[in-house]
Structure formats: structure tokens, C-alpha cells
Amino acid sequence: MQFIADLHIHSHYSMATSKKCDPYNLCIWAAKKGLDIVGTGDFTHPAWREELRESLVEDGQGLFRLNDERLSELSKSAPGLDLSSVRFVVSGEISSIYKRHGRTRKVHNLVMVPTLDAADRIAARLSEIGNIEADGRPILGLDSRDLLELCLEECEEVMFVPAHIWTPHFSLFGAKSGFDTVEECFGDLVDHITAMETGLSSDPPMNWRLSALDRFALISNSDAHSPGNLARESNLFDCEMSYTAIRNALTADGGGFVGTLEFFPEEGKYHYDGHRKCGIRWDPAQTNLHGGVCPVCGKQVTQGVLHRVDELADRPEGVRPQVARHFERLVPLRSVIASALGTSEQTVSVTRMYELLVHSLAPELAILRTVPLDEIKAAAGAVIAEGVRRVREGQLSIAPGFDGEYGKVEIFTDAERNELAGQAKLFTMPHSEPHRGGKKPGETSSEPLPPR
Ligand SMILES: [Zn+2]
Numbered sequence: 088m089q090f091i092a093d094l095h096i097h098s099h100y101s102m103a104t105s106k107k108c109d110p111y112n113l114c115i116w117a118a119k120k121g122l123d124i125v126g127t128g129d130f131t132h133p134a135w136r137e138e139l140r141e142s143l144v145e146d147g148q149g150l151f152r153l154n155d156e157r158l159s160e161l162s163k164s165a166p167g168l169d170l171s172s173v174r175f176v177v178s179g180e181i182s183s184i185y186k187r188h189g190r191t192r193k194v195h196n197l198v199m200v201p202t203l204d205a206a207d208r209i210a211a212r213l214s215e216i217g218n219i220e221a222d223g224r225p226i227l228g229l230d231s232r233d234l235l236e237l238c239l240e241e242c243e244e245v246m247f248v249p250a251h252i253w254t255p256h257f258s259l260f261g262a263k264s265g266f267d268t269v270e271e272c273f274g275d276l277v278d279h280i281t282a283m284e285t286g287l288s289s290d291p292p293m294n295w296r297l298s299a300l301d302r303f304a305l306i307s308n309s310d311a312h313s314p315g316n317l318a319r320e321s322n323l324f325d326c327e328m329s330y331t332a333i334r335n336a337l338t339a340d341g342g343g344f345v346g347t348l349e350f351f352p353e354e355g356k357y358h359y360d361g362h363r364k365c366g367i368r369w370d371p372a373q374t375n376l377h378g379g380v381c382p383v384c385g386k387q388v389t390q391g392v393l394h395r396v397d398e399l400a401d402r403p404e405g406v407r408p409q410v411a412r413h414f415e416r417l418v419p420l421r422s423v424i425a426s427a428l429g430t431s432e433q434t435v436s437v438t439r440m441y442e443l444l445v446h447s448l449a450p451e452l453a454i455l456r457t458v459p460l461d462e463i464k465a466a467a468g469a470v471i472a473e474g475v476r477r478v479r480e481g482q483l484s485i486a487p488g489f490d491g492e493y494g495k496v497e498i499f500t501d502a503e504r505n506e507l508a509g510q511a512k513l514f515t516m517p518h519s520e521p522h523r524g525g526k527k528p529g530e531t532s533s534e535p536l537p538p539r
């Protein structure tokens with residue numbers, strides 16, 4: 088069967104996360120988004136595992152669902168959403184900070200297991216090494232290789248995936264404190280790594296430029312710190328919905344892993360180089376021109392993902408290796424609505440429209456990907472429908488993210504939005520009151536929008 092999974096998220100026990108990252112809200116938001124499987128996040132945290140045990144029940148396939156009591160409570164408060172089909176996979180992220188080959192390394196790894204008992208065993212071992220209660224994503228002085236060994240000892244079926252492998256500060260290939268090769272990081276255990284998480288700031292074509300990545304499944308997850316950010320990126324499967332089937336699929340040539348739903352990489356926080364505080368945003372060529380030095384503060388700028396990929400790549404842009412999988416680029420529906428309404432994403436009007444659409448029309452991912460545009464138009468109006476069409480066609484502009492700041496998506500200019508809204512009024516209200524100034528009937532421009 089086909090399903091969509093977001094495997095890497097965080098609970099309310101992680102730093103800087105929403106209080107709403109609890110089992111109920113994660114389940115509700117998974118349903119709103121159209122996710123079939125969502126990671127629990129933070130399985131190393133004892134209180135979180137306690138909470139999971141109170142709310143979830145094993146489904147017999149190495150996955151979990153809300154227990155019947157919780158389901159009936161929730162279904163009343165969230166009518167119209169299919170909560171019973173949402174599954175959880177036990178997952179967590181560990182931050183390792185350690186010395187290797189004479190340099191400080193900071194690497195995040197995503198770990199998944201099929202049972203909470205396996206999570207208990209791994210957590211017990213980690214608690215001998217460092218504090219796993221201070222943060223849902225614990226920081227340990229444990230070498231990535233040794234963490235992998237420990238996980239394999241406690242659970243043979245563990246899925247161990249280097250997380251957001253390109254981010255500058257905390258990742259396998261990170262420019263600041265990562266490695267140049269996977270082998271350097273995992274040594275003799277490298278063959279146990281079969282998948283890589285590419286992160287928000289890179290997309291599959293960027294990763295295809297490294298032949299060294301051909302032997303891995305390239306997965307994408309939201310790394311959400313609040314339930315509303317679930318499914319920013321996710322994975323498409325076509326196999327049995329079980330832990331074992333997912334594990335078998337997550338290899339370079341594993342059948343059943345169809346591909347990924349992605350951010351536009353420019354939306355990510357570390358696509359370009361630069362200094363946020365100094366207001367410097369550079370593409371790699373500009374950085375090289377300045378010798379990498381910020382003209383405002385005189386320090387080295389933070390190298391972004393695009394630049395780092397370029398540094399390690401052994402293929403030119405545009406090469407598509409044989410093992411490449413399907414992928415689609417998306418913009419979150421809230422951003423599309425905000426751009427269509429000409430307002431910020433945090434406003435009540437955006438929230439109202441979002442809730443109306445995901446409850447009455449379809450889950451977010453379906454609206455973005457497959458719901459016919461005339462149905463979206465009927466429910467949301469012409470401008471939002473046009474926004475979805477533009478996202479599907481890739482007709483938008485993005486000021487790329489840099490040094491920790493998200494990219495800024497622009498789907499409509501003010502002039503385009505006003506024009507579209509004006510047209511929509513004429514078409515939907517033919518007998519409305521007489522025109523107050525502006526264009527007279529018949530003067531409405533029907534020219535196509537300029538290409539972007
Ligand atoms: Zn991380």
C-alpha cells in the first residue's frame with residue numbers, strides 16, 4: 088500500500104519546542120497533513136516514553152497507534168479527521184559532540200526501533216554515558232560510530248540514519264564540525280548505514296552530485312519542533328505498512344521506497360552562505376569572491392549547504408544517477424494561503440482558511456499535490472487555487488535562507504494578487520453593486536500574468 092511517513096520530529100521535552108508536541112496533537116496534525124506514519128521523536132527521554140506508553144498501543148507491525156480510549160476522546164474534539172489510521176514509529180535524535188582525528192565533531196543521528204522495550208534498553212545504556220533527561224534530544228560525548236555500535240547491540244533491527252547531513256553546525260558533512268566522508272565517521276561499521284536524511288536546505292539533485300551517496304536511500308523529514316510543521320518534508324512508500332518493510336525499503340535499491348516530498352531547498356535555513364546578524368547573504372560564488380570573509384564583522388561567514396555540497400561533489404550539476412528516486416517540491420499550505428491573502432502566516436485569517444480546507448476538502452499534502460484546482464477554487468477562492476497551481480508548477484520566487492534564517496517564499500506580487508482578486512470578484516459576483524471607481528466593466532485585464 089502507498090503511505091507517507093515523517094520519521095524525524097521532536098516532543099515537548101526537546102529544547103525550543105511547542106508544548107503541543109504531545110501524542111494527541113501529533114496525531115491530529117498528522118491527520119491534517121495527510122501523514123500515515125509519524126515519528127515519536129525523543130525516545131531517549133524517560134518521561135516521554137512514559138507518556139507514549141499511556142497513549143499508544145502496539146499495532147503488531149512494529150508501529151504504534153493511539154489506544155482506543157484516547158481515540159474516542161479525540162475523535163469527538165476533531166470531527167472529520169481520520170485519526171485511527173495514524174501510526175507512530177519509535178524514533179529519536181541524539182547529538183554527539185566528540186573529538187575524532189584531532190578535531191571536534193558535532194553530529195546528529197536519527198535512531199528508530201520497533202518497540203518501546205528496545206528504546207528502554209538503548210536509553211539505559213546512554214544514561215550511563217551522559218544526561219538523557221535534560222533534553223529530548225540529548226547531547227552526549229559519544230562518537231557516532233560508538234553510538235551506532237551501542238544501538239546495534241541493544242536492537243539488531245535498529246534504523247540508524249545520519250540526520251540533516253549538510254547543516255553546517257551539527258551534521259555528518261557539516262562545514263563547521265563534520266566529516267568529508269561517511270567512512271571517516273562510522274569506520275568499520277559503515278555498512279550498517281543504508282540511509283541518509285538530506286535536510287530542509289538540500290534537495291535530491293544536490294545530493295546526486297556526490298557519487299559517494301549513491302549507495303544510500305535519501306530520506307527527508309520535517310524535524311518539526313511544533314505539530315503544525317509536520318510533513319514539511321516526508322517520505323513516500325509503496326509497501327506493507329510495517330517497521331520491517333520500511334527498514335527493508337530504506338536502502339539504495341530497496342523496493343517500496345518511492346521517493347520524497349521536499350521543501351524548495353532555498354526555503355531551508357542554511358541554503359546560502361552568510362551572516363544573519365550582519366545582513367550578509369551570499370551565493371557560493373560571492374563568498375569565494377570575498378575570500379569567505381564578512382565585510383561587516385570581518386569574521387568567516389557561515390557556509391551554507393549549497394556551497395558545502397559543491398565542495399564535496401564529484402559530479403557536475405544536472406546529473407541524475409540510476410538509483411535516483413522520485414521527488415516533489417512543495418511549499419507549506421499556510422505559506423500559500425498567506426501569500427494569496429497578502430498577510431503573514433501567523434494571522435487568524437490564515438488559520439481559519441487552513442482549518443476550513445483541511446477539514447472540509449482534504450489533508451494538506453493532498454491539497455498541495457493532487458486535489459483538482461477547480462475544487463480548491465470552489466472551497467478557497469481563485470487566488471489560493473492559483474497559488475497552489477504556481478507551487479505545483481514551481482512558479483515562485485524564494486529569497487534563499489542563510490545562517491539560520493528561513494528562506495522567504497513569494498508566490499504573488501502585490502499587483503498580481505490585487506489583479507487576481509479583482510478578477511475573481513467580477514466572475515463570482517456578476518450582479519453585485521455598481522463599480523466604485525477603478526476599472527469599468529469590460530476593462531478588466533485578461534492578459535496572462537508575466538512569466539516569473
Ligand atoms: Zn538535528
Ligand SMILES: [Zn+2]
Nearest residue numbers: 362365381384
Ligand atoms: Zn559578519
